[in-house]
Amino acid sequence: MQKIKFRFNESHVDSFNTPGVLNLMFLDLTNQCNLRCLYCFNQHLLDLSPSHMEIALLEKILQSKVTRKAKNWFFSGGEPLRYRYLDEALRLFQKFGHHPKLATNGIELKPDVLDKWVELGVQSVQFSLDTLNPSVFAELNKGTGKNHRAILENLKYAVKSPLRVVVSSVLTKANAKEISDIMRFCCDAGIDSYTLYPNVPAAKIHTDLIVPLAQMPDVIDGLIKDYQEICSTRVIDMSIPCIQFSDVYAKWKDKVAIRLHACGAGQYNLKITSEGKVSTCICQDAPEFIVGDLRLQDIDEVWDSVENRDFRSLYRKIPECRVCPIQAECRGGCRNEAYVLGRNGILSLDPHCEFFKSSAYRKEGRNV
Ligand SMILES: C[S@@+](CC[C@H](N)C(=O)[O-])C[C@H]1O[C@@H](n2cnc3c(N)ncnc32)[C@H](O)[C@@H]1O
Ligand code: SF4
Ligand code: SF4
Numbered sequence: 001m002q003k004i005k006f007r008f009n010e011s012h013v014d015s016f017n018t019p020g021v022l023n024l025m026f027l028d029l030t031n032q033c034n035l036r037c038l039y040c041f042n043q044h045l046l047d048l049s050p051s052h053m054e055i056a057l058l059e060k061i062l063q064s065k066v067t068r069k070a071k072n073w074f075f076s077g078g079e080p081l082r083y084r085y086l087d088e089a090l091r092l093f094q095k096f097g098h099h100p101k102l103a104t105n106g107i108e109l110k111p112d113v114l115d116k117w118v119e120l121g122v123q124s125v126q127f128s129l130d131t132l133n134p135s136v137f138a139e140l141n142k143g144t145g146k147n148h149r150a151i152l153e154n155l156k157y158a159v160k161s162p163l164r165v166v167v168s169s170v171l172t173k174a175n176a177k178e179i180s181d182i183m184r185f186c187c188d189a190g191i192d193s194y195t196l197y198p199n200v201p202a203a204k205i206h207t208d209l210i211v212p213l214a215q216m217p218d219v220i221d222g223l224i225k226d227y228q229e230i231c232s233t234r235v236i237d238m239s240i241p242c243i244q245f246s247d248v249y250a251k252w253k254d255k256v257a258i259r260l261h262a263c264g265a266g267q268y269n270l271k272i273t274s275e276g277k278v279s280t281c282i283c284q285d286a287p288e289f290i291v292g293d294l295r296l297q298d299i300d301e302v303w304d305s306v307e308n309r310d311f312r313s314l315y316r317k318i319p320e321c322r323v324c325p326i327q328a329e330c331r332g333g334c335r336n337e338a339y340v341l342g343r344n345g346i347l348s349l350d351p352h353c354e355f356f357k358s359s360a361y362r363k364e365g366r367n368v
Contacts, residue, residue: 026271032082099123124164242353
């Protein structure tokens with residue numbers, strides 16, 4: 001998954017992870033959700049019959065050897081607040097000494113719920129907020145004006161709580177012009193950091209919403225410019241390693257600390273679906289990304305499986321990556337983006353890389 005994280009609080013940055021050491025678990029607790037965001041990578045699951053991760057499955061995950069040292073637990077979905085056993089799950093994590101992070105659309109994260117999360121040892125909450133405009137929200141996220149007001153109110157309360165609060169947006173054509181305003185709003189509101197996810201769907205659905213690659217350098221350039229004007233922290237964690245081939249990176253790298261990370265899929269992260277399937281990638285449940293099934297195996301077995309090891313070294317089979325000077329640090333970019341938008345399935349070159357490296361981009365700059 002690609003991310004650009006603008007830090008407002010300098011003590012909140014991503015650690016650099018070691019490939020082969022599991023440190024980040026994404027748990028899709030349920031397929032239930034009260035929104036229908038057009039870009040959602042899990043939208044094919046939302047209208048299936050309700051699925052809620054069994055507590056016994058969570059216990060099995062927590063008891064395994066390989067997860068005991070994992071520091072980052074990310075509750076996702078679907079909407080975690082629609083997960084039938086959420087309180088029980090939080091108590092279980094507290095018993096195991098873990099402090100999970102939750103991603104939510106924020107509609108139902110009322111003050112009493114948030115207070116309970118604080119008591120149950122939640123470390124941070126990530127509100128998804130794609131727009132400040134209720135009519136864009138109605139179009140892009142399929143929510144009401146009342147939902148939108150609830151998110152903003154709940155966010156205001158969360159900022160005053162001891163939790164670390166992050167806001168994230170998915171960059172689409174519908175909100176591209178607003179991203180700077182959202183970032184500014186977050187900085188003014190006292191949010192710890194603002195994350196932008198370039199839209200990468202899980203299949204060729206609503207691809208018309210994707211901001212064309214040719215516009216990405218300008219979008220990133222504009223955002224970094226605004227960010228360093230509004231906030232003196234000047235630290236960005238970015239998981240688009242091939243950006244180092246671009247003019248926009250050359251322009252900003254000495255003015256802002258841009259910390260480049262490779263994608264962690266199968267390298268140090270795994271995602272578990274609400275039904276127990278193990279995927280290397282947070283955005284995917286296609287067979288190419290599935291490396292195990294916790295109804296039949298335990299996570300120690302899956303982590304060391306041939307399937308997971310093969311996935312980790314996939315980038316060595318991509319012709320362009322094989323001869324790339326930064327292949328060891330990039331490891332093939334975003335496999336989901338390559339799989340959905342590339343020409344050769346899971347073994348495609350990541351389109352971002354193709355773009356940043358293309359001589360056309362270098363010769364014609366931003367007019368491609
Ligand atoms: C699938 S949602 C589940 C949790 C919760 N319902 C929410 O929206 O925060 C988890 C995160 O994935 C992001 N996301 C969903 N679809 C995406 C896509 N196509 N590209 C990038 N990020 C996406 C969401 O914005 C959210 O931050
Ligand atoms: S709120 Fe989250 S899970 Fe629900 S549709 Fe939007 S991105 Fe998907
Ligand atoms: S060629 Fe492959 S390894 Fe090199 S930057 Fe591009 S995606 Fe990453």
